[in-house]
Amino acid sequence: AQSVTQPDIHITVSEGASLELRCNYSYGATPYLFWYVQSPGQGLQLLLKYFSGDTLVQGIKGFEAEFKRSQSSFNLRKPSVHWSDAAEYFCAVGSGTSYGKLTFGQGTILTVHP
Amino acid sequence: DVKVTQSSRYLVKRTGEKVFLECVQDMDHENMFWYRQDPGLGLRLIYFSYDVKMKEKGDIPEGYSVSREKKERFSLILESASTNQTSMYLCASSFLAGGPDTQYFGPGTRLTVL
Secondary structure, three states: OOEEEOOOOEEEEEOOOOEEEOOEEEOOOOOEEEEEEEOOOOOEEEEEEEOOOOOEEEOHHHOEEEEEHHHOEEEEEEOOOOHHHOEEEEEEEEOOOHHHOEEEOOOEEEEEEO | OOOEEEOOOEEEEOOOOOEEEEEEEOOOOOEEEEEEEEOOOEEEEEEEEEEOOEEEEOOOOOOEEEEEEEOOEEEEEEOOOOHHHOEEEEEEEEOOOOOOOOOEEOOOEEEEEO
């Protein structure tokens, strides 16, 4: 069975600082990987996804993520955080079958200090 | 833009009541999903549907049922609500019938069972 671990429950950074959110997955075949963001009181919005090809993926709002098969990781990065990035971030993994089901991590809450 | 709407943002019900949560998508998507979101647990899949009248159990189906009579609409039913079903419920849809694809989420329904 596939699983996702986000080791950091809560991260605090200062505005303008760089950010890295960690995601480790467990899956036997080629994974399909996603990062979503949830602002307070909202649904989830897709930031970026990896299906194949270039292992460095660019997303919206200046985010990027790197797929590292050897480390079973898909960490999310941003070089300079803005106060509006404060939200909860979810990593998810899907398979090539199972009707597009996704397995989500526990989420990382990001707080941004001015 | 894909739009997924949920019938209520907030709902308060009493123990033992039958509860209906409605979800509608406007992009002719094949797959629809119901999740519940609890702090520290991420999103957990309750049920999903890959076609009209077709449904499959997710990871936590106990106490829930679903209905999909039309392609655009997917309903979650709590047959007899209990306090441990107090949670945020998120609906999502995706296009590809046979594999992974971006899931688009509604804004969520925060259900409180008293």
